[in-house]
Amino acid sequence: MDLKRNKLLEKLDKKHLWHPFTQMKEWERGTPLIIERGEGNYLIDTSGRKYLDGVSSLWVNVHGHRKKEIDNAIKAQIDKISHSTLLGLGNVPSTTLAKELVRIAPAGLTKVFYSDNGSTAVEIALKMAFQYWKQKSEAKKTKFISFVGAYHGDTFGSMSVGEIDIFVEKYTPLLFKAYKAPYPYCYRCPVGMAYPSCKIACIEKFEEIVQRHCHEIAACIIEPLVQGAAGMIVSPPGFLKRVRQLCARHDILFIADEVATGFGRTGKMFACEHEGVTPDFLCLAKGITGGYLPLAATLTTEKIYRAFLGEYEELKQFFHGHTYTGNPLGCAAALASLRIFKKEKTLQRLKPKIKLLTDLLADLKALAHVGDTRQKGLIAGIELVMDKKTKKPYPMEQRIGRKVCTEARKYGLIIRPLGNVIVIMPPLSITTAEIKRMMDTVYNCIDGYSAMAKEDTKTAE
Numbered sequence: 001m002d003l004k005r006n007k008l009l010e011k012l013d014k015k016h017l018w019h020p021f022t023q024m025k026e027w028e029r030g031t032p033l034i035i036e037r038g039e040g041n042y043l044i045d046t047s048g049r050k051y052l053d054g055v056s057s058l059w060v061n062v063h064g065h066r067k068k069e070i071d072n073a074i075k076a077q078i079d080k081i082s083h084s085t086l087l088g089l090g091n092v093p094s095t096t097l098a099k100e101l102v103r104i105a106p107a108g109l110t111k112v113f114y115s116d117n118g119s120t121a122v123e124i125a126l127k128m129a130f131q132y133w134k135q136k137s138e139a140k141k142t143k144f145i146s147f148v149g150a151y152h153g154d155t156f157g158s159m160s161v162g163e164i165d166i167f168v169e170k171y172t173p174l175l176f177k178a179y180k181a182p183y184p185y186c187y188r189c190p191v192g193m194a195y196p197s198c199k200i201a202c203i204e205k206f207e208e209i210v211q212r213h214c215h216e217i218a219a220c221i222i223e224p225l226v227q228g229a230a231g232m233i234v235s236p237p238g239f240l241k242r243v244r245q246l247c248a249r250h251d252i253l254f255i256a257d258e259v260a261t262g263f264g265r266t267g268k269m270f271a272c273e274h275e276g277v278t279p280d281f282l283c284l285a286k287g288i289t290g291g292y293l294p295l296a297a298t299l300t301t302e303k304i305y306r307a308f309l310g311e312y313e314e315l316k317q318f319f320h321g322h323t324y325t326g327n328p329l330g331c332a333a334a335l336a337s338l339r340i341f342k343k344e345k346t347l348q349r350l351k352p353k354i355k356l357l358t359d360l361l362a363d364l365k366a367l368a369h370v371g372d373t374r375q376k377g378l379i380a381g382i383e384l385v386m387d388k389k390t391k392k393p394y395p396m397e398q399r400i401g402r403k404v405c406t407e408a409r410k411y412g413l414i415i416r417p418l419g420n421v422i423v424i425m426p427p428l429s430i431t432t433a434e435i436k437r438m439m440d441t442v443y444n445c446i447d448g449y450s451a452m453a454k455e456d457t458k459t460a461e
């Protein structure tokens, strides 16, 4: 290891990088952990230290790092061409991938529009839904409905349908207004009831809004089964299906934002499959390339597609397209990732891992400050509270989530919190032994922090 080089890298990072979602004043005070290499489910820093990648490099990695088949597919594609545009031309990998995506997606989704990140995949769905109704001469259908706690990305359209205050509040004057319905956050029930005796009563508010305003609502957007950025909030069985049915009944298009939940995270290829739902739009990004390259896709139906057909001068086409749309390297990586799903039976092999995670999460419940644990597939959220009885949250300034995650690094685990929620989202390739070690570390760090917090809060940083 080259100490001098490492120090220089740390210095240059602080000097020139502006990190996402980061208070840089705080960052400048710390010592950045700089990743140099990856190996399977591990990240390796510039000092050669190895860490289990407990959040899949921000929810993207699927089969591990340096996966031979994906590495080779990208290299082979480089030897042909790295990029060519889809504006006015086709290219080989994007065509093949479109066919594969249609094959694995819920039936009825037959058209693929590419972009390069989750936010744009959502923007495209919103714009298509909006334009669809215009071209159907339903000029009044211009609004959207989404859910409390929703996160759909950081661009203006996706922020407008998002609802996490601290992310979007500052931009409010620039956002369009969208209807917001309560989401079944069962630990802190929005209607003060308890599942299952509530019979998902919180959906009544959604029903009320769509009944009253369906003439002006173009589409509903939802994160199926798991609201990610809100803190891995898992909706009870049946909620998604009922939202879908209400949309169909009231002629509201249904957008499934599976940017986080897609590609096996929930135990099935797509979260919608758990409830037999076919959306009008399916937004995909994060895991699509196995976590290798920025690529996204918005899938839709023949019905939507046909509304954009016409003579050129009618100007019905979809006026949208990103420069790197359908990038051949990204598509080659995605094709390789899908081949691995098949060859390694990735989804079937998840079952014992999911079960093990369930068991280990149950152990966590015994800890003094673990208020709630939530899980769907290999996604889990652990909500830490100051007082279990009253569910009183930790104050934001205590940075409890961050402290626990920083502590975990000492034991070779990279995880990242969402406020007071510890997020667990490992690559699907994680082994049961690694799940055990990961959850042991999480247990000890939460337990250790609770003990420490009693004495002094300034330590764990």
Ligand SMILES: *Cc1c(COP(=O)(O)O)cnc(C)c1O
Binding pocket: 116, 117, 118, 119, 120, 122, 151, 152, 153, 154, 223, 228, 229, 257, 258, 259, 260, 261, 285, 286
């Ligand atoms: C991450 C995420 C997005 C945004 O994706 P980016 O690639 O960061 O733009 C949108 N929706 C959901 C559900 C996400 O988790």
